[in-house]
Amino acid sequence: MRQIRAATFVSMDGVMQAPGGPEEDPTGGFQFGGWNFPYWDEKLGALMDRAMGEDYDLLLGRRTYEIFAAFWPHMDDAIGAKFNAINKYVTAGSETPLGWAHSHRLVGDLAEAVQALKATKGRDLLIQGSSEVIHTLLAHDLIDQLTILTFPVILGRGKRLFDEGSRPHAWTLESSDTSTTGVIVATYRRAGEVPTGSFAADEPSAAELARRERWVREG
16 A cells, blocks of 8 residues: 655745745735745755655646646756656646646545555655645545645745644654754654643632633633
């Protein structure tokens, strides 16, 4: 069975929209395209290479696919060579042409299609960008590993990594490092249910009991 991994750039407040440049994704009036460029350094590049791994196919939403398909086939660096050679599984309708070599369309319900793909033999599936794909797969508990590159900037609004549909889940930290520009790179593996506990006193005060009752009434 394949593993599904996501490696994602986010701001401190969780925005992942248009990290690479102003023209990348201005939808919704997003004004900060290219926000990760000033923080890129050699160490961060090495950390990103490590997070992506050596052996994978890409799993992409329509918009990310269109961005990549217009860019990577024209690049002659190592990443371009890798992306051009591997399979690209794309969640896009028939109106979206898949002209990039080794591209495959996922049809029908996204979660069901990805679950079926995950059950086949083959390379791990790496998600890049593709916020809507991530939202759907988190809601169906299908992502096994998350690498989150958190940049020291707050953007306020834009497409976000997590939404209210994400299924509650605990995650185990596998590794973490920091670039020279303050980008935190943390990789998490899906764990079990969310553990809970309490720091409440064994014998709550009358004021605390009254507060609880009032909040119950307030809903």
